[in-house]
Amino acid sequence: MSRKIEIFDSTLRDGAQGSGISFSLDDKIKITLELDSLGVDYIEAGNPGSNQKDREYFEKINTMKLENSKLVAFGSTRRKNSNAAEDQNVNNLLIANTPAISIFGKSWDYHVTDVLGTTLEENLNMIADTISYMVSKEKEVIFDAEHFFDGYKNNPEYALSTLRAAVDAGARALVLCDTNGGAFPDEIYEITKKVIEEFGVDVGIHCHNDGGMAVANSIMSVEAGANQVQGTFLGIGERCGNANLSTIVPNLQIKRGYDCIPEENLQNLTTAARYIAEISNLTLDHSMPYVGNNAFAHKGGMHVDGIIKAKGSFEHIDPELVGNDRKFIMSEVSGKNTIISRIKKVDPSLTKDSPETKEILDLLKRLEHEGYQFEGAEASFDLVIRKHLGRYTPFFILDHYKIIEEEKQGEDDCTASALIKVIVKGREEMTAAEGNGPVNAIDKAIRKALEVFYENLKDFHLVDFKVRVLDGANTAAKVRVLIDSTDGQEFWSTIGVSTNIIEASVGALVDSIEYKLIKDLEQK
The missing domain is CATH 3.20.20.70 (Aldolase class I)
Known part of the structure; x- marks a missing residue:
């Protein structure tokens, strides 16, 4: 014993x-x-x-x-x-x-x-x-x-x-x-x-x-x-x-x-860690052993090929023992094995020799050349695959948005407001929201409008927001926005790229909401 x-x-x-x-x-x-x-x-x-x-x-x-x-x-x-x-x-x-x-x-x-x-x-x-x-x-x-x-x-x-x-x-x-x-x-x-x-x-x-x-x-x-x-x-x-x-x-x-x-509770370790991190208002370190998002993530082509052939070749334990998942990170250096593992989640009939696989690999390289980095935004890459394979129907259309920024005296954190209109299955919903900055305002406004149609978005929110300037320190530079989101159970990341930081942020935000809605629909 x-x-x-x-x-x-x-x-x-x-x-x-x-x-x-x-x-x-x-x-x-x-x-x-x-x-x-x-x-x-x-x-x-x-x-x-x-x-x-x-x-x-x-x-x-x-x-x-x-x-x-x-x-x-x-x-x-x-x-x-x-x-x-x-x-x-x-x-x-x-x-x-x-x-x-x-x-x-x-x-x-x-x-x-x-x-x-x-x-x-x-x-x-x-x-x-x-x-x-x-x-x-x-x-x-x-x-x-x-x-x-x-x-x-x-x-x-x-x-x-x-x-x-x-x-x-x-x-x-x-x-x-x-x-x-x-x-x-x-x-x-x-x-x-x-x-x-x-x-x-x-x-x-x-x-x-x-x-x-x-x-x-x-x-x-x-x-x-x-x-x-x-x-x-x-x-x-x-x-x-x-x-x-x-x-x-x-x-x-x-x-x-x-x-x-208790032995049967080990498989709940990752869920517990993410739940406690969420309550503690912490972004769980992706590299944390066993429970981190990257604890069983593989990027290099040789590593991915090894894992596919023999699971224990580049992992010290089976991730399922602690309730975590194996991930193949999207990147221009990942190779076909990584790509096909993601494609098969959308269309299991495709192989690494299918023409669609080569097309998606070429598309990935082109998008990364333009500034996208799917290594940290695999949810967005899932949407790229779905769109290329014709397996994507948008849950909503963001018809237009308008942002107003203003300076306020005192301790009020609301420094921007957003007016938006979304269309869901022919129905329009228009709403507005205030926020601490333009991105926060439009995030609140979009979710407020969509909760009329999708109640499952009430548990959805952003946990991290990162911006990186890609090509030069000037106001016309292209920026990359990465958003980490959660619904209290799972975490995912999305990306947006533009010379307009608001446009890049909205792109990442829309992807995040779409991914949540697709995930919930498929789980049903």
Whole structure:
């Protein structure tokens, strides 16, 4: 039987400390339910004593039933020279009414004397008093030994004494924290191993990514015997982020045979990552291992040819294991195998020797010469194929549009308005919308008009918008616009090229909407 590794997710606590991250109460609830559905063991959700939002969160989440995960409230040891039972911050943790509580305390003597401003002995008292108090309240206590690896390297005897104080006070698990994120995998392995040999309780690992090694360090700690991994689901967090659980889980479970989440839930990993990214208002890194859009993307002709002949030739796992898809990226260097894989999705009867395949390949090269780049806009290339093969009927016609821009005083973000008319099956719909700039205004206006005919567009929106000047730094230059879109389940990219940035943007936007409508129709 494979060894169980507890997955402890801190997206809602440590992840919320990342730059640009701001979870609403509703966001936190949605992420909690998604993590519970995925089957993580612990969800560290915040500190009820630190802010009103966290208090409201715990009140609301306690009215719901989680199927797989155990909620954790997070807080520090009591203040120096006080009593845990009388410490308001400590007692606030009990308000959360969670079965488990994560208590963090100092394990680096330098931090004790120079940050807390107390004695080494008093710090041990703070750890023991706080944990024993929580245990007396029948709470499962997980002790986060903050800065443990730096502390151990500076003063191993004292760092270990903080762990001993926690264990003697009743902590169920000791979590070794690489809080500054500067340790190396070999150091993590050796120190974790020594701690496991010294103490007879569960040991966990909590790594930050300041040295780019948080995932590797977490895995090495598990290899040394740790049975709990803490991290955030997308690697978000303070400074350079935390260990990325969406990478660690498949590495441990698929590659090393550990038991992290229910086996049947691995195929939901990519969907969960994209869902959490969407709620977090993040553009998921396309190159993120396992769950990124490019994790199983192939562009070079030799790579594509190899994958078609033998799937394992240029992929370390089957993408379906984590719910991702294999992609062949459109490019002038891709070769016929890439093109035919996309063409077959539209017309399975065509082969790489069909005249239509050569025609589309020539068309691709001509369009890329004109400034199109389908490497990052495969949805637009699908539409190119459909149009060339006569397999395309537009869902709507953008009859005309007019944009008005204006300067406004004050804090109003609406700096442009758009008036548009669309025609759907002979019916006309005319509407207007304001937006933060002309592209945002016309995006809102088009979707507002089309939702009259297509209700499924209500979940559709843009997540990224990029503009690149192609041929010279002057106002007459040709520009390329790339738009990333989502409906909450899937992501796709489209492109527009023109000397007019609005025209290029509208072209990419129309392609994106058309692709969404085609996709939904074919799924039915």
